[in-house]
Amino acid sequence: MNAIRRLLICSVLLAACGAGMPSAAQEEFIVVASTTSTQNSGLFGYMLPKFTAKTGIQVRVVAQGTGQALATGRRGDADVVFVHDELAEAKFIKGGFGVGRKDVMYNDFVLIGPKGDPAQVAGGKDIVAALKKVHAVKAPFVSRGDKSGTNAAELRLWKVAGIDPVTGRGAWYRETGSGMGPSLNTASAMDAYIFSDRGTWLNFKNRGDLTVLVEGDGRLFNQYGVMLVNPAKHPHVKRDLGQAFIDWLVSDEGQKTIASYKVGGEPLFFPNANGG
Amino acid sequence: MRAPTSLLPLRLENVRFEAGGRRIIDGISLEIGHGGRTVILGPNGAGKSVLLRLCHGLLAPSAGRVTWNLQQPSNGRHRQAMVFQRPVMLRRSALANVAYGLKLAGIGAREDHARASKALAAVGLEHLAGRSARVLSGGEQQRVALARAWALEPEVLFLDEPTANLDPAATREVEAAIAAIGDAGTKIIMVTHDLGEAKRLADEIIFIHEGRVLERAGAERFFSAPTSREAAVFINGELL
Amino acid sequence: MGTIGPAVSQAAVMIAGLDPQLVRIVALSLGVSLSAVLIATLVGMPIGASIAVARFPGRQATIVLLNALLGLPAVGVGLLVYLLLSRAGPLGEFGILFTPAAMVVAQAILVAPIIAAFSRQAVEDAWREYREQLDSLGAGPFQAALTLLWDCRFSLLTTVLAGFGRAVAEVGTVMIVGGNIDGVTRVMTTAIALETSKGDLPLALGLGIILMGLVLALNATAHAVTEFAKRHYG
Numbered sequence: 015m016n017a018i019r020r021l022l023i024c025s026v027l028l029a030a031c032g033a034g035m036p037s038a039a040q041e042e043f044i045v046v047a048s049t050t051s052t053q054n055s056g057l058f059g060y061m062l063p064k065f066t067a068k069t070g071i072q073v074r075v076v077a078q079g080t081g082q083a084l085a086t087g088r089r090g091d092a093d094v095v096f097v098h099d100e101l102a103e104a105k106f107i108k109g110g111f112g113v114g115r116k117d118v119m120y121n122d123f124v125l126i127g128p129k130g131d132p133a134q135v136a137g138g139k140d141i142v143a144a145l146k147k148v149h150a151v152k153a154p155f156v157s158r159g160d161k162s163g164t165n166a167a168e169l170r171l172w173k174v175a176g177i178d179p180v181t182g183r184g185a186w187y188r189e190t191g192s193g194m195g196p197s198l199n200t201a202s203a204m205d206a207y208i209f210s211d212r213g214t215w216l217n218f219k220n221r222g223d224l225t226v227l228v229e230g231d232g233r234l235f236n237q238y239g240v241m242l243v244n245p246a247k248h249p250h251v252k253r254d255l256g257q258a259f260i261d262w263l264v265s266d267e268g269q270k271t272i273a274s275y276k277v278g279g280e281p282l283f284f285p286n287a288n289g290g
Numbered sequence: 291m292r293a294p295t296s297l298l299p300l301r302l303e304n305v306r307f308e309a310g311g312r313r314i315i316d317g318i319s320l321e322i323g324h325g326g327r328t329v330i331l332g333p334n335g336a337g338k339s340v341l342l343r344l345c346h347g348l349l350a351p352s353a354g355r356v357t358w359n360l361q362q363p364s365n366g367r368h369r370q371a372m373v374f375q376r377p378v379m380l381r382r383s384a385l386a387n388v389a390y391g392l393k394l395a396g397i398g399a400r401e402d403h404a405r406a407s408k409a410l411a412a413v414g415l416e417h418l419a420g421r422s423a424r425v426l427s428g429g430e431q432q433r434v435a436l437a438r439a440w441a442l443e444p445e446v447l448f449l450d451e452p453t454a455n456l457d458p459a460a461t462r463e464v465e466a467a468i469a470a471i472g473d474a475g476t477k478i479i480m481v482t483h484d485l486g487e488a489k490r491l492a493d494e495i496i497f498i499h500e501g502r503v504l505e506r507a508g509a510e511r512f513f514s515a516p517t518s519r520e521a522a523v524f525i526n527g528e529l530l
Numbered sequence: 531m532g533t534i535g536p537a538v539s540q541a542a543v544m545i546a547g548l549d550p551q552l553v554r555i556v557a558l559s560l561g562v563s564l565s566a567v568l569i570a571t572l573v574g575m576p577i578g579a580s581i582a583v584a585r586f587p588g589r590q591a592t593i594v595l596l597n598a599l600l601g602l603p604a605v606g607v608g609l610l611v612y613l614l615l616s617r618a619g620p621l622g623e624f625g626i627l628f629t630p631a632a633m634v635v636a637q638a639i640l641v642a643p644i645i646a647a648f649s650r651q652a653v654e655d656a657w658r659e660y661r662e663q664l665d666s667l668g669a670g671p672f673q674a675a676l677t678l679l680w681d682c683r684f685s686l687l688t689t690v691l692a693g694f695g696r697a698v699a700e701v702g703t704v705m706i707v708g709g710n711i712d713g714v715t716r717v718m719t720t721a722i723a724l725e726t727s728k729g730d731l732p733l734a735l736g737l738g739i740i741l742m743g744l745v746l747a748l749n750a751t752a753h754a755v756t757e758f759a760k761r762h763y764g
Contacts (some may be wrong), residue, residue, distance in 0.1 A: 045709075047627055054728050059712070076628055076709035090617030091627050195727025204730070220729030248617055250625060321597045348665055371666065378663035381681045381763045390677075424764025438667075 021275075043072035044255045047084075047092035049163060050193040052238070053077035054114070055213030055282050060275045065262055071255050079162030079193060089113060090248030093256040096263075098211075098238045099163035107241065114257075115241035116264050119272050121284040123167055123236050124215060125228035127207040128200075135207075141231040145175045152186040154206035155179070158197045159189025163236070166210040170234060198224075211236055213282040240264075264285070297358045297369050297445045298477060299323040300345060305354035307340055307501075314340050316501035325387060326493030327468075327478040329509070331485075333530045337501040338481040339375075339450050344447045346372050346480065371439035372448040376455065377431040379423035380510070384434045385410060387423045391438045409441035410434070413467045429460020436467045440476070449480040453487060465490060485525065489513060496522045499530060544736060552737075554749040555578030556744065559717040562630050563698040566637030567645075570697075571690055573638070574645030579675035581646075582653035596650065599643030608703030611636040615707065628709040633717070641693040648689035652682045684756045684763075691752050695745055718744075 052058055053075060062073045078086060080097040087095040088111045097103060097110060106112045125135065125144055133153045135144035148155055157179070158165040171177050179187040188206065190197045194214040201208035202222035215226070240260050245251040262268045269285035276282070300322045307315035316339045322328055322345075330338050343349040344356055360369075371391075382389050388406035398404065410416050413433040418426060423434055434454055439447055449468065453461040468491060472478040482488055488495060492509040497518070504518040516522045524530055544552045583594055613619050615627040615635070626632045656678045664674045679686065699721035708715030710724060718741045725734035 047709075050727065054724075074628065074709075076711060089619075090622070099763040105708050193727050195724075195729060198729060199726065214728075218729040220731050250617065250623075299573065343662075348662055372662075374663060374666075378660050379764075380660075380677065381683070394667045394673060396671050422763045425762075 021187050030262055041066075041070055041072050042252075043074050043254055044093040044252050044259060045074045045076060045091070046094045046259070047076050047078060047082075047086040048096040049080050049083060049098060050077045051098070051160060051164065051214050052096065054193075054195055055211075055217050056277065057272070057275055057283060061268075061271050064271055065259065065268070068122065068267075068289065069258055069262070071258060074257060079158075079160045080164075080166070081161035084111075087243045089260040090243060090251065091138065093243055093252045094240060094259055095243060096238065096240045097163055098198045098236055099166050100237055100239065101165070102166065103239050103241070110247060112241040112245055113244050113246075114260065116240065116260060116287060117238050118240050118263050118287055119269075119285045120235055120237045121212050121283045122229065123234040124212050124226045125207065125226050126201070126210055126215060127227045128205040128223050129225050130223070132203070133207070138228050139230050141171055141228055141233055142175045144228045145171060145177065148207050149175070149177050149179070149186075149187045152184060154204055155187050156197055156201040156204070156208045158194065159191050159194065162193070164194060164209065164211055167236065173210075174233070195227045213277075215287060216277045216280060216282060237286075295360070296324070297360045299359055300446070301355075301357045301359075302345070303355045303357070305344060305351045305356060307337075307344060307353045314501055315351070317345065318498075318503055319354075319503070320478060320496070320503065320506075322477075324477060327472045327480065327491055328494045328496060329492035330479070330481045330489045330496045330498060331488045331524075332483065332493075332498040333524060334483055336498050338483070338498060341498065342372075342448050342450050342479070342481050346370060348372075360444050366465040369442075369444055370444050370446040371453050372450065373432070373435045373439050375451040377428075377435035378424065379426070379431050379434065381424055382422070382431075383420050384415060384423045384426065384437075385419040387434055388438045388441050390424075391442055395442055401481065406437075412440060412470065413437045414463065427460065429456050429463055432456060432460070432464050433467055436464065436471065439473050444476055446477045446479060449478065451482055451484075452480070453482075453484070458505040461487075485527070497524070499524075533731045536732035538740060539737040540736035542705060546741065552740070554713065555716055555718055555721050555737075556740070558630065558715075559561060559698055559719075559741075560744070562717060563694055563702070566697050567641055567690060567694045569634065569638040570641035570645050570693055574642040574693075575649045575679055575686065576675065577642075578646040578649030578651075579622045579653045579679050580671070580692055582650045583658055583671050583675045583678065593650065596643060597649045600647055602643060603702075604640060604700050605702035605706070607640050608706035610634055611639065611645060611703065612706050620754055627707060628711060630708070630713060630715055632707040633704045633715060636707045637697040637700065640700060640703060641697050644696060645689055645692045648692065649679070649682070649686055652685045652689065653678045658681050660748045684759055691749055694748070698745060699741070704757045 058075050066072055076086065076092065080102060082098045083095055083097050084102055086105050087106065088091050103115060107115055125141060127135065132145040133151050135147050138144050157168060190200050194210060194217065197208060198210060198218050199220055202220055202224050205223055240263055242253065242256045242260060244252045246255045264287035269287055272283050272285045273281060302318055302320040302489050305315055305318045306313065320342065330341060332338050340349065344351055345391060380390060385406050388409050389402045392402045392405055407419065408414065410419050413436050415430060415433055415437065418430060423431065426434065452468065456464060465487065468478060480491065494505055495509050495512040496503060497505040497512065499520045505512065505516060505521050515526055520530055581589065611632065612627065614621050615632050616622055653675070660678060664677065669677060699719065701723055704717055705720050705723065708720065710716050710720040718737060722734045722737045725737065
């Protein structure tokens with residue numbers, strides 16, 4: 015029975031060590047709910063160390079779809095929300111969940127598809143015309159279907175094209191219900207068309223036979239905004255630290271940092287905090 | 291007036307025990323007092339082991355009463371102990387097995403060790419004290435079980451066919467240990483179906499058959515002149 | 531396949547170079563899952579042993595329920611813990627959502643039923659053998675349960691390992707309650723999910739190989755210890 019007592023004591027000690035793990039980093043931190051596109055593009059990995067070096071504030075990014083990121087903010091589980099769906103963001107602010115929204119940067123969406131291009135859309139600039147062609151030949155199309163910012167932008171464009179792929183969907187329109195990366199993996203495996211943000215695409219390695227077919231349409235513009243979770247609603251929000259992060263993002267230094275992030279020589283995001 | 295200090299005598303009043311619709315013990319009344327080694331003898335299936343468990347309190351009678359002279363402390367039965375046909379060895383050393391019983395009896399930890407060592411020595415196993423109990427031979431395990439029971443310094447020790455699974459050499463050692471425990475003042479109540487063992491150990495025989503006591507007598511008288519037909523047949527080595 | 535080869539060499543390079551990021555992720559994985567299994571063991575084993583030893587009305591129903599909990603859906607547990615720990619939830623004031631502590635809680639909830647159910651089985655089997663002897667020595671239910679747990683320690687080690695296996699290999703709950711934050715709550719499985727989503731399949735698979743290797747090494751060690759102990763203790 016002595017042995018059991020010894021075992022118990024060891025367990026308790028070990029559990030205590032385990033519980034102590036998170037406090038290993040003693041620095042101040044904020045939680046930022048953001049999107050998979052910013053995370054997967056590698057921007058955070060490039061940009062955050064510079065911010066932390068300057069301010070000593072650690073930024074903990076929880077990467078989710080825009081819809082989920084806003085929900086996280088709404089529940090008060092993040093200090094700052096950094097997403098890309100202007101309509102949803104406006105609703106968030108209007109509901110009193112966020113304050114002080116600022117434009118930070120934009121990138122663009124692209125239509126990706128197989129090099130064989132059964133819908134013959136390659137080289138075109140008109141995204142709406144391209145979607146119509148894809149629909150006309152019922153070429154396989156993968157959608158995220160996860161209420162993310164990218165998903166919302168895609169659905170708006172289908173609406174402009176006068177097509178309702180979700181209710182009228184046939185076998186050609188597949189909703190994965192997952193993030194950008196997993197959806198790209200699916201599209202790559204089935205040689206489907208897919209609507210993606212450029213950043214994730216440029217960082218995506220499992221491309222298979224996929225390539226960018228349509229880009230440069232003004233309607234493919236993808237604006238990112240940042241806002242503080244409303245401290246009046248959630249008093250524990252780290253107002254000062256969160257505001258410091260937001261201020262840095264829109265400062266000259268932050269904007270230059272965003273502009274200087276490149277993959278394969280290509281910039282991924284274009285700062286426009288000051289109406290850029 | 292002096293309060294009684296002895297557990298004995300043990301009294302059974304018209305005890306019945308039924309299981310699965312079968313009557314295994316069929317109205318036994320007995321009084322077992324101090325002194326000597328009492329052997330409960332009978333053929334297989336006579337109800338001997340059940341009777342022993344009823345006495346020890348592992349089973350509750352379906353009817354009738356089992357009482358001791360002294361009210362048992364409610365938190366245990368430390369003044370009686372039992373050794374089973376198959377020794378149950380805990381997965382720890384021989385010494386720790388003996389000490390385990392003492393710990394349950396609430397005997398101080400320092401005393402445990404000394405008493406456990408003494409008990410092991412008494413059954414001739416002090417050299418195996420540190421050995422894992424479960425890797426000992428059957429005879430050695432049974433002697434550890436005896437030591438575990440003996441260390442409690444019980445007033446009464448029940449034994450249920452303690453040598454049934456052992457070879458002759460181990461049987462001899464276990465029987466010697468039982469005799470020594472009895473000689474040291476512990477009342478021995480043992481079940482066996484082995485005539486030879488009964489002859490070697492018993493001062494008194496209680497012969498039971500089909501859940502009833504057919505005969506009770508001093509060992510010598512029982513073996514030389516049994517009064518019941520069944521006992522005579524059994525002593526002759528014939529099937530009952 | 532074109533992915534497997536690069537994955538193996540990727541894994542080899544990461545291990546050989548003791549890639550600091552990899553080391554951190556592995557350490558966090560082990561730390562979180564070991565803590566969770568410890569807590570689950572401290573909670574689950576006494577429960578399992580009590581059910582094995584005690585007789586009470588509704589015992590059979592409890593056993594069925596316990597066995598059913600083995601199939602507890604990980605994502606469901608994740609969501610439940612998320613809602614509990616969220617700032618808007620009942621335990622929100624502790625602010626441990628998106629920390630390793632939240633992951634420990636979620637995994638412990640996931641693993642405790644496994645440990646309780648398997649130790650109930652092991653202890654009940656031993657109870658059949660030990661019951662009369664322990665009764666005779668005057669052991670109460672609590673002492674009996676403790677004794678049986680200790681005597682079943684080698685088979686219970688396997689139970690604990692099964693629990694650890696489920697905890698360390700699980701991705702749904704830790705993704706939800708941990709948030710896969712780089713350097714804070716990123717563990718092996720969420721890192722694999724992330725690299726998969728980036729389409730870096732060789733890196734993802736390489737991490738998977740390392741995870742499998744770790745679990746294998748742990749099981750092999752435990753097996754060796756158990757075998758040695760069984761020979762020694764019988």
